[in-house]
Amino acid sequence: MLFDASVARSVAVLGWVDEAAQAVGGSLRLAHGILGAHSDELCELRQIRDGIQREVDASPPGSGRYSKAVSAVLGLDRLLGLGPPQVTLVMPDAQATAITVRLTSMTADARAWRRELGMRARRLDTGEAVSIGIAVTQGFDFASDDGQALVAYSALTGRAEVRTRNILKLLVDQGLIDEAVARDRYRFLQEDDLHLLGGPDW
């Protein structure tokens, strides 16, 4: 399964990267750009991590927000530092790149094509698009919390949508996490003012 930045972030801030990798077959796949190929590379997960670091810096040490933010940064740092087998970086090929372009281009043709897929927004961001491009061409399942990305992916593959909630349920189903804990942590992600995940209830 290929994770987008949002779902990868969710499992990272909860500290469940290893469990998530195990649940999806041993390795959590991430597209190049969601994760960098090198530590100095700009990537979405690093941007998210740096944003939460700003929350750490702006919050009074010892406050609830400070503690939550520090915990999230630690989880993301662990994910950013992982390589195989837990994390696999996937590069787009020409075909995946072509899909990426069609999902992001602002030309009338591309927009019309996306409307046919059922998308309402003007385009996808490049990170979601390249993830879908790779998932479609390589036949991976795709996990995302972006509703429009899931619409596009489902239209292109006919596969069901997978969100953070589904991944956590998978952990529960495989006996890796207790259901009560998973429910609690999911609600925390949904409602907490640092995480603001929203989305459907458990």
Next chain:
Amino acid sequence: MYTDLDQQLDELFRSSIESLDISDAEYRLAVSRYDAVSQFLAGYWDHSSAGGGVYLQGSMRLGTVTRNIHRDDEIDIDLVARRDSPKTSISQAELKADIGHGLDLFVRSRPEGLPSLEEGRRCWTLHYTGFHLDVLPALPDADDGGTGILITDAGFRGWLASNPIRYADWFRAATRAEQLEKPKVLAKNGMDVAETPDWAVKTTLQRTVQALKRHCDIYFADDLVDRPASMIITTLAARAYRGGSSLHEVLLNVTSAMSALVENENGVYVVSNPVQPEENLADRWKDEPRRAHRFFEWAEQARLDFAGIGTQRGVDAVLEGLARIFGERAAELAGRTSGISLFQARRSGRLAMAAGTGALVTEGRGVVRPHTFHGDPGSSSMSELAEALRSARERIGLSQEGAADALGINRVLLSYYETGRRMVPLPTAATLARLYGTSLDRLLAGDEVTPVSPLDVSGVLYRAAPPTLGDSARGALRLFEQYLRDYVELAGELGRPLQGKGQSPFSPVRGSSARDAADAARQLRRHLNLGGGPVGDPFRVADEHVLIWRLPLGEDLETAPSGLFYNHPQIGFSIVINSNMTLGRQVFTVAHELAHAFFHSHGADVIVSMYGGELGRERFADAFAGEFLVPGDELRRLVSEHSPWDSLSNPSTVVHLQRHFGVSYATVRVRLLQERLIDRTTFETLAQVSPSRLARALGYPVDPADMGDFARHPLDRFPGRMLLLVRAAVHDGVITPGDAAETLGTSTDEIRQLLAQPPIEPDEQHIQQDLEEAAFASRSNQGRAS
């Protein structure tokens, strides 16, 4: 068939420049006219027992003559008429009259009625059909034996030394190596070395000077007064010349190096005459600094234009570029020489790429797509993307450093991406494409040339800025252009009308007096209903009327603007504040730029506030900002009500005042001095403390920027209206949170935080003011109690 793209580009360049040459027939006719004048004056001087001679100088002597675009392609030929008399025997006026008399006799001796004679300030002009001879009166310079001459100055006050022959020798020496190769080149091309005149074969440096002169002619077509002298261009080009494998390469090298060769001696720009070092060829720039500014501006544009040509794909694009630089006729002639008609090419779009070579021809395999193509990238490889990224960046004249700074990435990393040493992540490629004014789909389709918007905002800003504008600032201005484009696009997606170009409700101000500035500041405060007290948060106050962007333009204020004003044709007034400055300075800059927006925008759509800017206008804006932020009446009221006079020498009092007004410590110091509330000695003494440390000791929070930490929240870059637009767009489902994050250069986390924020109520601003006033009163009381 061409086998190499560079070779073909070079041929097109060379053909364009050759079309600026005068023809053989014209050359021979000009020489015969010059011979006739020379012989006549020699006879004239024989009769007067003085003796003398006439010889060529200037571009004709240097071999860099080009058709004059401003005089219907008339050809200029410069001559020296040297009368062999000592300077003690004749005055300047007498010399000029004597040469004029001789030329008048010459004109009268012509039975065919040509030429006509016209007197200029320093020389005489003989007008023929299609060309003219400028004859400069001169005497031999006894102090510079041999070829030195003395010429008249415009006011007949003192003799000026000159040496056009030695200058030509110096110029020729710069291309000695190439001159030595000339016979071999001629022989290789089947030309008879002995029969080919020297002028008929030009060196690369000569061609370079011709190209620069023509570019300059076109650039200054509407501003002939500021057009730099040919001798300045020629001298700098020859100094910058280091040889090169192609004409294009030499042009790039020369235009890149030229500006740096203008020396700055204690604030005076100097281009010394290489054969008379005491002569400053740029002497007029001292009294007319605009000339210097315009020169640097032109040199930069030339660099960009010549670099841009090299990145064009498609011979039609190359020819279009050449037409812009050298004129339509030159490009058409170059195209024909290469077997291509520019105009046919435009019509048919049948330009093709030679298989395997990348060279551009009119027929062949694989038609080059028209520039309107934005389709499927097909099988473009990542190495092509790397090359396209480099090409797109160079097309807009942005350095790697500028691009990397704008995106907050390492320059070396960008270099790796551009060389294919590392695979560029597609999100990063998309971000770079947007910065370069294009898009990922266009880059992958091989069309990095066509901008996504026809509005060249950053180009306008670059041209308005002093030539010292640094790489970081250039990168940040590209970002600014991108954000403006995003603003227009988002408004369009949401169906929100745009206000169009901004119009100030006030009359323009032309002067720079402090009194005018203070009056203007009071006018604006009344207009904004600010009363007479502190402004509160000037960013928010101004944000209701002007879009305020805070971008990292650079920390070195020698090369970075503190701010700028831009009146966008669709969005109206925008102000950019350099976020690499202390908060106090940013606040001051907001007010400074408001002065430009409301009082200078009638005659200028762009004003860049930077060292080297227009002094009077900048002084006005500074005085305006002082009064706008710290009104004199309020300052005097506070001082009289809250502290005894002598406490103003106490830095703590100044810190309290600073916090009250929400400005920098330096601003309050200056305002106290301007309002004569402190004397110069106190003003200097107050400068001895660290205001940030003192403020902290007094219990005030200190902004990280005041301690040198300029990293801000990514969303701080944007005006409130832009963020509201993004929020509305996400809320309406027009854009996804990820798209919003990509647009604003932040993460989806921060977009979620943005969406969760309550909308900003205008009343908050007044509550803030009340709080600040209360805080000040409390501090003052504490100060008195202690």
